Amino acid sequence: MNVKALILWLLLAAPLWAQGFAGLGGGAEGFATPSPGTVLEFPADHGPHPDFRIEWWYLTANLRGADGRDYGVQWTLFRTALAPGEAEGWQSPQLWMGHAALTTPERHFVAERLARGGVGQAGAQAAPFEVWVDEWRMAGPDVSEIALTANGADFGYDLNLSADGPLIPQGAGGYSVKSAGGQASHYYSQPFYRVAGTLHLPEGSVSVSGQGWLDREWSSQPLEATQEGWDWISLHLDEGAKLMGFQLRQSDGTTYTSGTWIGADGRAEPFGDGALRMTPVERAAVAGRDLPVGWRVELPGRGLDVTLRALNPESWMDTLFPYWEGPVRVGGSHPGRGYLEMTGY
Amino acid sequence: MLLEARDIEKSYGTGAGAVRVLSGVSFRAAAGESVALTGESGSGKSTLLHLCAGLDRPDAGEIRIDGQALGALDDRGRAALRRDRIGLVFQQFNLIPSLPVAANLSFQARLAGRQDAAWCAALAERLGLEGLLRRYPEQLSGGQQQRVAIGRALAARPRLILADEPTGNLDEATGDAVLALMLELVSETGAGLVMVTHSARLAARLDRRLHLSGGRIA
Amino acid sequence: MRRATLSAMLSHWLRHPLQLGSLLLGLALATALWSGVQAINAEARASYARAAQMLGQDRFAQLVPRDGQRFDQSVFVALRRAGWQVSPVLEGALQTDGQQLRVLGLDPLSAPAGSAPQTVTGRGDLPGFLTPPGQGYAAPQTVRALAGQPGLPRLIASDDVLPGLLITDIGIAQGLLEASGQVSRLILAPEQPRRRAPLAAIAPGLTQRPPQARADIAALTDSFHLNLTAFGLLSFAVGLFIVHGAIGLAFEQRRPMFRTLRALGVPLRSLIGLLMAEVLILALIAGLAGVALGYGIAAALLPDVAATLRGLYGAALPGTLSLRPAWWAGGLGIAVIGAGAAAGQSLWRLAHLPPLAPAQPRAWARASARGLWRQGAAALGLGLAAFGLAVFGSGLVAGFALLGALLLAAALALPGILALGLGVAERAAKGVLAQWFWADTRQQLPGLSLALMALLLALAANIGVGTMVSSFRLTFLGWLDQRLVAELYVTARDEEEAARLRQWLAPRVEAVLPVWSIEAPVAGAPAQIYGVADHATYRDHWPLLDALPGVWDRLAAGEAVLINEQMARRAGLGPGDALTLPGANGALIVAGVYSDYGNPHGEALLGQGLFTTLYPQAPRLRHALRLPPEEAPALARALVREFGLPAGNIRDQAAIKAVSVQVFDRTFTVTAALNVLTLGVAGLAMLTSLLTLAGMRLPQLAPVWALGLTRAHLARLELLRALMLAALTMVLAVPVGLLLAWALLAVVNVAAFGWRLPMFTFPADWLRLGALALLAGGLAALWPALRLARMAPADLLKVFAHER
Structure with missing residues (x-):
């Protein structure tokens, strides 16, 4: 069975990814839409929002091993709904897709899982906090204290994460605008994880520690039809501050940018369109495509002018719907490390 | 009378395309008599001979052999008549290719149930065929083949020999020799002979000559 | 000039419509048998491929319940959450209005690639597939049969789905089968994560079944196909003999004309070119007719094939035939190649004929001792080659080469052996007519030998394949008897x-x-x-x-x-x-x-x-x-009553045997039908040969008639001759057929399947076949004989006419 074609169709039909989707800029067929006045409520909002079309739990971690080498880890669970709401058993309209990756300077391991809601194979709940597909789990008593595990055919990891900072609402109190036309999502992050655990590689296990970043986002139509893809970054700066930023590339060549400066004390300062500048400085041929794997990122309002270099330019997510996602090293005015995601290339 | 033909008519084909070959032919041949039938090509000589042999039926008229009317005989009866009383010699010899000379020579006699080994041997000797008995027809010359055919016709001691241009496929010298041999043997057995020929020279060597023209005896 | 030459050449066919007809019919029948068998085989194979795809999950390892019962889908979830990459399958029978429907429920998200037919879900309306009422993929005829039935998902016709099967989402299937939350088995994806909990700890009720690349019974179906393929080969060989004979005759008869045309200044090159074009056109016409005819044969036999395979495979095969372009191409190619091969010899001879060589009207029909010796030597060489292959060869190719060498050797040896036998009979004959009968038969042999070879091949194939199938049946049933002793x-x-x-x-x-x-x-x-x-x-x-x-x-x-x-x-x-x-x-x-x-x-x-x-x-x-066997049914019922055992858990020996016998008897129906057809074609070859010979034989028959035999007597002798030749050929076909069967059972079968079948002979079948051979020969000779018996004396007299 051609599951790939199926899922491709499905994902094209669902406006999660910007690439090539068309004709869905209109009504959301009964789905809830994000509204600016919504106040995030915890722990309820850690759980799923089945009335919204799409949602994700997106965790990245920059790690250093006992062997002195740098590593990156990604753990993502996407939820997509065929129809709003939830139902029992196979009749559930909720579909789940998990992505796990482990990046070393030389290699990039990827695994993917698909599941239907309703029968227990995959799901999410707010309290006690648990998000899972198959044996992959992100769970803890609470979001601030979680265990993370995932496996592929030739890799796996078991990590413990604990947050030493607050949750950060993105945009205006968690209402993140994605276009000049007003498309938006609900979006908050936990960028303050300390991470420790074990990576399982073909050549053996290695203990690691480092920093982690969780993004939570849900929406029903986050992008404009004219938006072709995005470049998204999450940076842990050595001085203790964090930076989240993204630019949405539009078909006329212009971009829509947004960013949040998060101080070491947990205070967040959002920046609207145009404040953040992202410029490719190095390109590489990856998976038969031409991708910018080095970026210059400027945020004049904070005196930031840094260069991002991929730890491993081959951090290609060869999943049903492929994209680039991997750890980066940050140099320049504010050294540090972080994660870069690029879609639509 | 050995052979008696009266008012014989014969056409080939039907309707507008019908060709009238014989229109009221009558003649007789007695035992021991030799008769030459001459005429132009297509004058009906061969047809008349075939009718006399009972190979085909006339449209009208009657043929009697030894007083036996052929018209009264069915297929089987006419076959028996040919077997028992008639010897046929053809221009193209018409030996049986699958049988050796000896078997060809004795074929009709054995068919008629009258094989006479001494007579066959004598015939073979008279016809100069002693050294050729084991050969097959295709291994013989034309003159040799016709001598076998004459031997075959005589082996059953028929009452009547019907010969259709027996020398027509032979050169003149060979033809003359073969004809001489045939006439000699026929007269020895006392049989009657009717021979179709277009050659006046050959016809002159027979007792009597009948000329066919326009479907009638001239 | 070309036009004049062409019209001269074609005038031959106008004057000999019977010969043209027999040439076209021979080519068409050869093509028909070949393409018919190919069509049946191809259709069956295509259906297998579909069946394999449908049962595609057999290619994966599976987790199946030890007790054969459905289990709760929580087991599936527990396994997934323990790291097992498995996908649930629910199967069951659904009684709809009038027919039983097999329902296969899948989960498209977790199913590994290749576990269901391509078109089923490749079309992509996933929400429609998953969301009630869902979608059901089924064969077009099943969709038609189910039209209007309430309670079913929206039906979508798919050529990749076997008839009688409905593929749908597992959730929909649970509703249809009233098996909420139930699963029949789990497909195990080929790639599994590096860490998994042990199966026994999660699902002790399940056991892992390895992938079944070939179901056990597939060996039997393969054997069935091999049987059919061998048949295709044989039938084509038979057809080729007919074509060779017809074309050879047409060339031979026109030799005086070719001679005249060349004497009149037609270059050899353009003459050969025109003849090749003629052969090509005839081959294409006959090929088209043959493919159509073959399609008809296949369509007529396919229901039996379908039934056979259903019995063997347990999966339904569509009983209808789709006309594949490959058949047209293949059938036409075979016709052209066959005609070309048959014409090659004649063209070669024509090319080497001096322009003024004497016309030899009987050359074609005349026995050439040297030709017989050459054929005999070739037969001996091929026989030795067959022997060598049997002793030293290994593998399927060697097995088929052995078959080919054996058949060709037998065919080539036939005229020589018959000539020897007829010669002996001729010498032993006492009466003059008997002597002439044998001598004349021997002389006719070259003209008839191709038809007789075709008959020999048809009969030998009949005996060989029949022996193989019967041996197979006896052995298999005997084995069943031995292995299934218990009631x-x-x-x-x-x-x-x-x-x-x-x-x-x-x-x-x-x-x-x-x-x-x-x-x-x-x-x-x-x-x-x-x-x-x-x-x-x-x-x-x-x-x-x-x-x-x-x-x-x-x-x-x-x-x-x-x-x-x-x-x-x-x-x-x-x-x-x-x-x-x-x-x-x-x-x-x-x-x-x-x-x-x-x-x-x-x-x-x-x-x-x-x-x-x-x-x-x-x-x-x-x-x-x-x-005691008579108590078995009652005990089986009691077991169901006392223990609630599902019917599938109780196997009745008698039932298993009955099914097996049924399967083999259906196989018989197909092979028997093909046997009769092949024999019919061989009979037709004899008929056409005799008809064409009849005209050429007049100069040999007319003198005998003139010397005192009736036409009816001659006709009776002609009929007797054909019967005698058919009988002799049949006698010779028995050892050839047995050798063929031996090669199939002891060489080809071992090479293909790894076991040897004991050979059983069925002399009663030979008698029946002998009667059929006599019937074929007699029918073939009847028409020419009747024509001779009723021939106008004038036609016979033409032989003696001076102007001939």
């Missing part, structure tokens, strides 16, 4: 039930024999190991091919093992050899080898005591029951 076979759902079952059965039957097995590698290949009780059931019936003395005592004592023929051949083991089983401390003695037809895998038999010692973990669920 009932019953499988418990779990160990506890098995124990209760044994207790309950003990007073009710003569014996309860455990049939416990485990799968384990033996001698480096996967094999099934069985533990059997020491009982007369085995001692008296087990089909041992070779054994040490006291084999059953040794087995019961736990010191020996029995293996099947497949394992013996594969591992090169025989009685007396040592074999170490997995888990055993020391080696056991191979005490015997038994036949095990139709099973591609290795098998080993142990005494029950040793088996339970070595493999205590093996499930102890299956039992063979001995009881």
Whole structure:
């Protein structure tokens, strides 16, 4: 069975990814839409929002091993709904897709899982906090204290994460605008994880520690039809501050940018369109495509002018719907490390 | 009378395309008599001979052999008549290719149930065929083949020999020799002979000559 | 000039419409038989491919319930959450209005690629597939049959789905089958994560079944196809002989004309070019007709084939035929190649004919001793080659080469052998007519030899394939008799039930024999190991091919093992050899080898005591029951009543045998139909040969007629001649057919399937076939004979006419 074609169709039909989707800029067929006045409520909002079309739990971690080498880890669970709401058993309209990756300077391991809601194979709940597909789990008593595990055919990891900072609402109190036309999502992050655990590689296990970043986002139509893809970054700066930023590339060549400066004390300062500048400085041929794997990122309002270099330019997510996602090293005015995601290339 | 033909008519084909070959032919041949039938090509000589042999039926008229009317005989009866009383010699010899000379020579006699080994041997000797008995027809010359055919016709001691241009496929010298041999043997057995020929020279060597023209005896 | 030449050449056909007809008919029939058999084979294979795709999950390892019952889908979720990449499948029968529908429910998200037909879900309306009422993919005829039935998902026609099957989402299937939350089995994806919990800890009720690249029964269906393919080969050979004869005759008869045309200044090159064009056109016309005819044959026979395969495979095959472009191309190609091969010799001769060579009207028909010797030498050479292949060759290609060499040798040897026999008869003949009869027959032989060769091949193929199929049937049924001695076979759902079952059965039957097995590698290949009780059931019936003395005592004592023929051949083991089983401390003695037809895998038999010692973990669920056969049905009913066992867990020996017999008898129907057809074609070859010979033979018959035989007498002799030739050919066909059967059973079958079938002969069948051969020969000779009997004297007299 051609599951790939199926899922491709499905994902094209669902406006999660910007690439090539068309004709869905209109009504959301009964789905809830994000509204600016919504106040995030915890722990309820850690759980799923089945009335919204799409949602994700997106965790990245920059790690250093006992062997002195740098590593990156990604753990993502996407939820997509065929129809709003939830139902029992196979009749559930909720579909789940998990992505796990482990990046070393030389290699990039990827695994993917698909599941239907309703029968227990995959799901999410707010309290006690648990998000899972198959044996992959992100769970803890609470979001601030979680265990993370995932496996592929030739890799796996078991990590413990604990947050030493607050949750950060993105945009205006968690209402993140994605276009000049007003498309938006609900979006908050936990960028303050300390991470420790074990990576399982073909050549053996290695203990690691480092920093982690969780993004939570849900929406029903986050992008404009004219938006072709995005470049998204999450940076842990050595001085203790964090930076989240993204630019949405539009078909006329212009971009829509947004960013949040998060101080070491947990205070967040959002920046609207145009404040953040992202410029490719190095390109590489990856998976038969031409991708910018080095970026210059400027945020004049904070005196930031840094260069991002991929730890491993081959951090290609060869999943049903492929994209680039991997750890980066940050140099320049504010050294540090972080994660870069690029879609639509 | 050995052979008696009266008012014989014969056409080939039907309707507008019908060709009238014989229109009221009558003649007789007695035992021991030799008769030459001459005429132009297509004058009906061969047809008349075939009718006399009972190979085909006339449209009208009657043929009697030894007083036996052929018209009264069915297929089987006419076959028996040919077997028992008639010897046929053809221009193209018409030996049986699958049988050796000896078997060809004795074929009709054995068919008629009258094989006479001494007579066959004598015939073979008279016809100069002693050294050729084991050969097959295709291994013989034309003159040799016709001598076998004459031997075959005589082996059953028929009452009547019907010969259709027996020398027509032979050169003149060979033809003359073969004809001489045939006439000699026929007269020895006392049989009657009717021979179709277009050659006046050959016809002159027979007792009597009948000329066919326009479907009638001239 | 070309036009004038062409019209001269074509005028021949106008004057000999019968010859033209026989040429076209011969080519068309050869093509028809070939393409018909190919069509049946191709259609069956295409359906197999579909069946394999439909049953595609067999290509994956699976987790199946030990008790054969459906289980809760929470087991599926538990396995997924323990790291097992499995996908649920729910299967079941749904009684709809008028027909039984097999429902297959899948989960498209977790199913591994390749586990369901391509078109089913490749079309992509996933939400529609998953969301009630869902979508059901089914064969077009099934969709038609189900139209308007309430309660079904939206039906979508798909050519990739077998008739009688409905593929739908597992959630929809659970609703249709009223099996909410239930699953039949789990497909195991080929790629699994590196860490998984042990299966026994998560799902103790499931057991892993390895991928079944080929179902056991597939070996039988392959054999069936091989049978058909051999038939295609033979029928084509028969057809080729007809074409060769017809074309050769047409060339030979026109030789004087070719001579005249060349004398009049037509260049050889353009003459040959025109003749090649003529052959090509004739071949294309006949080829088209032949393919259409072959399609008809296939369409007529296919329902039987479908039924056979349904019986063999348990999966429905569409009973209709789709016309594939490949057949047209293949059929036309075969016709052109066949005609070309047949015309090649004639063209070659024409090219080497001096312009003024004497016309030899009888050259074609005249026996050439040298030609016979050459054919005989070629036959001898091919016979030696066949012998060499039989002794030294190995593999399927060598097997088919052996078949080809054997057939060609027999065909080429036929005229020589017949000529010898006729010569002897001629010398022995007393009467003048008898002598002439034999001599004349011998002379006719070259003209008839091609038709007789075709008849020989048809008869030999008949005997050979018939012997093979019958031997196969007898052997297989005998094997069934031996292996399925017990009257009932019953499988418990779990160990506890098995124990209760044994207790309950003990007073009710003569014996309860455990049939416990485990799968384990033996001698480096996967094999099934069985533990059997020491009982007369085995001692008296087990089909041992070779054994040490006291084999059953040794087995019961736990010191020996029995293996099947497949394992013996594969591992090169025989009685007396040592074999170490997995888990055993020391080696056991191979005490015997038994036949095990139709099973591609290795098998080993142990005494029950040793088996339970070595493999205590093996499930102890299956039992063979001995009881008076007439009590079996009542006991089967009682088992269902007392234990609620599903019908599939109780196997009635009589039922299994009945199904097997049915399957083979259907196979017979197809082969018998093809047999009759091939024979009919051979009869037609004789008819056309006799008809064309009839005209040429007049100069040989007319003198005999003139010398005192009636036409009716001659006609009777002609008929007798054909019957005699057919009878002689039949006599010669028997040894050829037996050799053919031997090659099929002992060489081709071994090469293809790894086991040899014993050969059984069926003389009664030969008598029937002999009668058929006489009928074919007689019918073929009847028309020419009647024509001779009724021929106008004037036509015979033409032979004597001066102007000839």
